[in-house]
Amino acid sequence: MLVLSSPSGAGKTTLSRRLLESDDEISMSVSVTTRKPRPGEVDGRDYIFLSTEKFGLMRNRQELLENAKVFDNWYGTPKSPVEQALSEGRDVLFDIDWQGTQQLEENAAEDLIKVFILPPSSYELERRLTKRAQDPPEIVAGRMAKASDEISHYAEYDYILVNVDVDESLAELQSILRAERLKRSRQTGLIDFVKQLREGL
Amino acid sequence: MLVLSSPSGAGKTTLSRRLLESDDEISMSVSVTTRKPRPGEVDGRDYIFLSTEKFGLMRNRQELLENAKVFDNWYGTPKSPVEQALSEGRDVLFDIDWQGTQQLEENAAEDLIKVFILPPSSYELERRLTKRAQDPPEIVAGRMAKASDEISHYAEYDYILVNVDVDESLAELQSILRAERLKRSRQTGLIDFVKQLREGL
Numbered sequence: 001m002l003v004l005s006s007p008s009g010a011g012k013t014t015l016s017r018r019l020l021e022s023d024d025e026i027s028m029s030v031s032v033t034t035r036k037p038r039p040g041e042v043d044g045r046d047y048i049f050l051s052t053e054k055f056g057l058m059r060n061r062q063e064l065l066e067n068a069k070v071f072d073n074w075y076g077t078p079k080s081p082v083e084q085a086l087s088e089g090r091d092v093l094f095d096i097d098w099q100g101t102q103q104l105e106e107n108a109a110e111d112l113i114k115v116f117i118l119p120p121s122s123y124e125l126e127r128r129l130t131k132r133a134q135d136p137p138e139i140v141a142g143r144m145a146k147a148s149d150e151i152s153h154y155a156e157y158d159y160i161l162v163n164v165d166v167d168e169s170l171a172e173l174q175s176i177l178r179a180e181r182l183k184r185s186r187q188t189g190l191i192d193f194v195k196q197l198r199e200g201l
Numbered sequence: 202m203l204v205l206s207s208p209s210g211a212g213k214t215t216l217s218r219r220l221l222e223s224d225d226e227i228s229m230s231v232s233v234t235t236r237k238p239r240p241g242e243v244d245g246r247d248y249i250f251l252s253t254e255k256f257g258l259m260r261n262r263q264e265l266l267e268n269a270k271v272f273d274n275w276y277g278t279p280k281s282p283v284e285q286a287l288s289e290g291r292d293v294l295f296d297i298d299w300q301g302t303q304q305l306e307e308n309a310a311e312d313l314i315k316v317f318i319l320p321p322s323s324y325e326l327e328r329r330l331t332k333r334a335q336d337p338p339e340i341v342a343g344r345m346a347k348a349s350d351e352i353s354h355y356a357e358y359d360y361i362l363v364n365v366d367v368d369e370s371l372a373e374l375q376s377i378l379r380a381e382r383l384k385r386s387r388q389t390g391l392i393d394f395v396k397q398l399r400e401g402l
């Protein structure tokens with residue numbers, strides 16, 4: 001379970017997409033949300049868009065691994081696709097904020113790798129946040145405050161990427177994933193392999 | 202501080218050399234030893250070859266981070282080059298066995314990454330150990346027993362590489378190093394960077 005968090009505008013969505021394209025062993029956890037789709041967003045790929053009623057129902061039935069309200073909209077991670085992927089030995093990528101990460105850690109702690117993505121500068125972040133032309137200024141201002149709040153939680157993460165160049169950051173993310181898979185504790189079958197090795201000597 | 206351990210014949214020396222060639226930020230800790238140089242070995246590069254008296258002197262003066270006797274020969278890690286490199290912000294690579302690793306952990310524990318390299322099969326290891334034509338059979342038999350003993354300590358290491366292909370293993374080792382450098386706890390200046398980011402928003 002690989003968590004990616006970052007302030008909006010730090011390039012997390014692009015990075016996630018690139019990582020998924022490059023790595024067959026990891027699949028995305030698609031969040032459910034009550035917010036309206038933005039232009040270009042596809043239901044089931046970017047989010048699963050739900051009514052507030054349906055979202056509430058999922059939450060009450062404890063079908064969500066984590067959920068949080070951001071700017072009057074609810075977001076959550078459906079439990080069953082995650083459990084399905086993990087049971088098949090696949091890794092799962094989560095694009096969630098610090099609140100979701102804390103809940104995920106409480107509800108499904110076992111094997112969580114937490115990566116935080118920082119923008120190269122506040123100037124660059126501001127530039128990216130104001131580029132989404134469809135949003136009115138007060139929304140942008142709110143998003144800036146939310147970005148600052150999100151950044152304040154960076155110290156709860158294992159790895160920090162400063163996203164100066166997306167190709168470089170992708171390579172860094174791939175290294176993290178590759179290294180974590182090489183950890184002794186994650187390699188199944190090692191005990192038998194070593195036993196066999198020693199018997200052969 | 203990156204420790205590489207493996208049974209003799211698993212390809213550790215080649216891997217170390219390749220890693221050092223590819224990465225400017227890491228330097229090798231050259232061990233001291235009382236054993237005689239093998240053909241092709243260069244004093245100061247492969248080992249620093251010492252008399253038993255000089256080795257004993259260094260050990261008594263506590264100038265060694267770890268030392269161990271293997272097959273009637275002493276091996277040790279001189280302290281001052283390691284401290285020098287670390288104080289310059291450089292990483293240090295150690296090619297030592299499980300005994301040395303345990304001692305290093307006790308004497309200089311702070312920031313040790315431990316990687317164990319396994320051969321792809323016992324057949325392959327045997328082939329590599331008998332290839333060194335200059336050694337008599339009883340030496341080879343002793344080395345096989347030592348290899349089995351070394352392998353038995355694999356579970357004391359953080360990462361396990363099975364060295365099927367040296368290019369692949371090098372890439373894995375580079376990923377481990379890259380990922381470890383991205384850990385929040387190893388990135389200096391992050392606190393100031395984040396403070397600056399948030400002030401700019």
